[in-house]
Each structure stands twice: as structure tokens, then as C-alpha cells.
Amino acid sequence: MTTSRAETAMNYLLLVVVCAFALGPIVVVLVTSLQPDLGGGGIAWGNYAEAWSQGSFARYLRTSALVSATVLVVALTASVLAGYAFGTMTFRGSTVVFSLVLVGIMVPTEAIVVPLFYDLRTLGLTNTLWAVAFPQMAQSIAFGSYWMRAYFRTAPRSLMEAARLDGASERRVLWSILVPVGRPAIVTMTVLVFMWTWNEFLIPLVMSPNGAYRTAPLALALFQGQHVQATSLLAAAAVLVALPVVVVYLFLQRHFIRGMLEGAVRE
């Protein structure tokens, strides 16, 4: 297709403008985070150290890591197992159960969080790792079972049958053949679940009212309330909270984009 040079130049300009729009607010935060709070020149790297200690971010980032790891381990395992059953086995009730799982992808957190809090409070389980992690596992399992089923359905049958003829058990076929081959699908799910859990706000806010399991985003919101004037400290804190997901994104961005676009396209 022939296009004029002017049009090509226009397109590059458009690319730059749209990128600037996307990056502008991020640049504002980065620049603010390095500004000395009391005016004056120079780059104040110290803001990061100060935000880190004043906001106790070491502790809250650790909580976030713990919650994310717990959710990931359980949700991934349960999703791989469920996806294997949904994707490779025919059994009665499969369609019904799978439709129920699909429902869960659409349900907003607001619809479950109210009774979750009051019921777990009755059981004395609020302010525990489980209260914060289990609801998020359930949400991730809904997506994960759907996502892994899609992979197992396309997994090479010939490979599975060959392994079976060689006497491999169902379990062995899953763990030593299908899971290694399905690494891309599993990595995609891992990064998505990590991002969702790390960034989640409502569940830890509600399920840990005393702050015992306060995650990093919550700590940031709290930090904002306490440091309304200290803009540069707040900006530094925001960077600290965003950094883990952004770093993973920079390395595995294909997985993020693919997962968020394809995962959205339901059958």
C-alpha cells in the first residue's frame, strides 16, 4: 500500500503524542519523587529512603509479597488441576460446573466482600492471612480454570496418547508433559494473578481492619492521608509500591498484554 511521506511522518508524530499522554503522569511522579521537599536544587534520592522508613514500607511490601505468594501457589495449583479436568476429560456435569466458574470471572468484588467480612468476623478469622488471601484465590481460580482449560483443550492429544501407551499415569501426563509444554500459558496466568493480587485494594482494606495484613497499596493510601503536604515523599512512596509489578511487566510484557486481551475474550 502506498502512503505519502507526509502521512508516515504524521503517524510518527501521533505515536509520540500518544506515548507522551500515557507517560506524562508517570514522569510527573518520578520527577516529583526526586525533588527536595523544602525547595532548593539537586536530586533528592533521600526521599526514597525517608518514605521507605516513615511509611514502614519494608513491612508492608513484605506483607504484599506474602499475600501474593500464597494466592499464587494455591490459585495456580487449583487452576492447573481444574483446567486439566475441564480440558481433557469428558464427564457429566462438566458444562454446568464450568459455566458456574465463568460466572465468577464477571462477579465484582463488591458482591462478595460484605458477607465475607461479617461471616469471617463471626468465625474470628478477620485480620488473618486467610481472610485476605482466600477471596482473591477464589477470584483467580475462576479466571485460571478458564485460562488453563483453554490451554489443555489445545494441548497435543498425540503427545498425551503416546505417553499413555508408554504406561504413564494420568498424573504423570499432567505434571511431566503437559505442564512443561504449557509453560507460556502458565507464565501468563502467573503474571496476571500476581498483578491483580499485588494491586488489590478493597479486599485487604475490608478483611484486615486492624492493619495486621495491610498490603503496600493500602499503606500508600494511608501514607497519603498522613503526608498531604509532603508531595515528594508521597511520590517516592507511590514509585516503591508500583515498582515490583512494573519490573515484572517490563520483562514479561507480552504475557501481560496477551493475557489481558485474550483473557477478556470469553467464548
Add this chain to the structure above:
Amino acid sequence: MTPRWRPWLYLVPAIVVYGAFLLYPIGRSVQFSLYEWDGLGASEFVGLANYLGVLTDAGLRAAFGHALVLIAFFALLPLALGLAVAAVLNRARVRGLGLFRTVVFVPQVLAMVVVAVAWRAIYAPDGPLNTALTAVGLDSLTRAWLGDYTWTLPAVGIVGTWVQTGLVTVLMLAGMARVPREQYEAARLDGAGPVREFVALTLPSVRGEIAVALTLTIVAALKTFDLVYVMTAGGPGNSTTVPAYEVFQRAFRTGQVGSAAAVAITLTVLIFGLNLVINRLVEPREDR
């Protein structure tokens, strides 16, 4: 031969966690929504009164009204921008589209709290936005963006536009890339201008992507919570409160648990209905 119970063995962990922490709570939410309860004392069965409240309570009606405004900013504006940008980019081959995708997708991976902190800084009375307006001589437009009854809701909406536009653009680009180049050449030989080309060729090819984009962004608009909680706390007054924020306030701050559950269930029904409607609208073409 696999025994009949085998598949269920694999499903047990998923079903237990999912059932106990997602399906069961939905049922409980429905149950809660039929009672009046302050979260501590005795509860009273009130039938559908809480749902009636969603329609009649001024605060709740305002919240759903605000959600509609947010839909314009989270869904319609990004769709218009995304379609325009993708259509223009699609006309001429440019390099660097991979990097472009990576960059414009970044707002999607940031925690909403981080986004809210960033935009609060931008909207601050002495922040970059007002500074920029003053610099170009538009002093009259400067204001306390987050303290203004008229402008705070659009200011929150623009943040949604910022978050969603990249995602929508990437989706549209992916859809448009599927149209064979020859079809464009044929259209041009027939004398079709850029507008005809867009309406007759490009737009129909991305029907599916438009549906996905609208579903994702409208649901995001309806679920908005973190952004409002951190940026405005529903204020000034209740000019930026939204349904999800009302659920939180009523359930955990003002002792109206039943009403909170009714709002949450209404929100869920809206989201499901929307998914259904949007998918129906797209289906006939896809079946061809």
C-alpha cells in the same frame, strides 16, 4: 478407562475454594440484601425494600448517575480515541509499534492507588496542571480541581480515560491488522477516501474488538472504587460518590449493611446484563 469420579478429584481444590469464597458469599449477599441490619444488633426482614431504596434514595441515585458519567470517560472517550489513533496508524506502515504497545499499556499495570496519587499531584492547586494553564495565559481556567462541585467528577473521569485509552488502542490495532492489505488497495482504487475506507472497511472489521473493549471498560467504570476512595472520598459533598463506594460506606461505616448488599447485587446484575447485551449486539455478524 477412567473411573467416573476421577475428574472430580482434580476439581476438588478449585471447587472448594471457589465455592466457599465466591459462590457462597454471592448467595449470602442476596440474603443480606433482604434484611435491614446495622452490622451488630438484630436484623429485620424487609423484603425488597433495600432494592426500592436503590431507586428512591437520593444518595444512591446520585451514585449510579455518577457511574453513568464515568462510563462516558472510561469507555466512550477511550473508544473514540482508540479507534481514531488505530485507524490513522493502520493507514501507513510505521516502525516501533511493539514499543508503542508496551508504553501505552503501562497505565493498566499500575495499582489504582498509585494512579490516584499521581493524578492528585497533577490536579493539586499548585500542581503541574494549574502551572501549565497559567504559563499559557489561561489563568481563568485554573481551579482546585478536586475541590469543585462541577469539575471533580470529570477530573476523576479523565483519569479513567488515561488508564483505558492505551488498552483500547492496542485492541483496535490488533483487530485492524487482520484486514488484508489488498482490501484497502481495492477500496482506494474504487476511489474511497479515508472516511469511506474507515466506515466501510475498518469499522466492521473491529466489531468484535469494540465489544470486548466496551465490556472491559464499562465494567471497570462500574466497579470504580480505589480511585474515588483515594482521590476524593466521594467528595466534595457527595459529588463523586459511586455505587462501589456506597457499598463500602454503607456496609462498614454507616451501618446500612442490607442496603450495601442491595447496591452490590444491583451492580452485579448490571454488569451481567451489560455483558449479555454487548455480546448479543456483536454476535450476528460474527456468525457469518
